Amino acid sequence: MSAFGLSFTNSSNEVVLDSEYARLCVIFTGRYSPNFGPGSYGSLVTFPRPITTVEQPLIFIRPDTVNGIVQLGATAALQGSPGNWTGFVTSMYNQIGFYPNGRYIVASFGAQSLAEYGVRLFSATGQPIFDTGTPSVQFTRAFQNWTYVMTGRGDQGEYINYYTVPFDFPENEYLLCNSFSMRMTNADNVGRGLYTWWDFQKRVLYAVTIGFSNPYAFWLPAMFAKLDA
Known part of the structure; x- marks a missing residue:
């Protein structure tokens, strides 16, 4: 102030x-x-x-x-x-x-x-x-209490991890994308790709990570905002 x-x-x-x-x-x-x-x-x-x-x-x-x-x-x-x-x-x-x-x-x-x-x-x-x-x-709010769901493997042997958080998807709330558009650090120095999926039917927001080593921890917050009335 x-x-x-x-x-x-x-x-x-x-x-x-x-x-x-x-x-x-x-x-x-x-x-x-x-x-x-x-x-x-x-x-x-x-x-x-x-x-x-x-x-x-x-x-x-x-x-x-x-x-x-x-x-x-x-x-x-x-x-x-x-x-x-x-x-x-x-x-x-x-x-x-x-x-x-x-x-x-x-x-x-x-x-x-x-x-x-x-x-x-x-x-x-x-x-x-x-x-x-x-x-x-x-x-308006931020989520970082992601729940680990499962791990799959891609065609090149990469690990694909899925994490979810409940979300009701209001029409007037927008996801801050800057942090979701950068690679995450990883033990192999290559990093993990990071993606978001929006499941509107089940009201679930996904974070999906892809990398050639497989740390399960995921702490990145998803931050939402809206236009100030």
């Missing part, structure tokens, strides 16, 4: 706006659809303009509800480089099941100067950290 400046708290005395710290703000929103790669098994989203932050923007997705399991391969792999983030790719796992269709949010800690009227706050370096014309993103 700022010692000087503007600060708002709610009825629980929690800080909801402070002139010292940036909120997680929306940069872009939209839909993704199959348009990329052989057979259009992937979806490439190109941002309306490059994002020039050094740190990665945060990508949140919400696959369309289907009568089955949405198996995501690349959950949301960022395209570009620091200072020039241009988009992201999401795709089907092993080209199986439902094609990638859904909604996305791209967000960053910092506002855009959009509102013609209202309130705008700047940091000590002159960067906008709040603007009433920029929607905010609110984290």
Whole structure:
């Protein structure tokens, strides 16, 4: 909380706006659809303009509800480089099941100067950290109490581990994809691939790991957020 400046708290005395710290703000929103790669098994989203932050923007997705399991391969792999983030790719796992269709949010800690009227706050370096014309993103919950289900083997002998957590899949909650788009460390120094499956019928979220050595432990949190009303 700022010692000087503007600060708002709610009825629980929690800080909801402070002139010292940036909120997680929306940069872009939209839909993704199959348009990329052989057979259009992937979806490439190109941002309306490059994002020039050094740190990665945060990508949140919400696959369309289907009568089955949405198996995501690349959950949301960022395209570009620091200072020039241009988009992201999401795709089907092993080209199986439902094609990638859904909604996305791209967000960053910092506002855009959009509102013609209202309130705008700047940091000590002159960067906008709040603007009433920029929607905010609110984290809602996180899961890391994954239940190990089983291990299978792939065609090349790789281990495929399945973990689940109960989830009710609200329409307005989006999964933070950045952490699910990186390889996990492994004893073989090759790492494990990490994927997410959404079982809408059974109301279960899967984490699926693939690697050539087989540690059973899995602690990565799945974080969800929604647009702040």
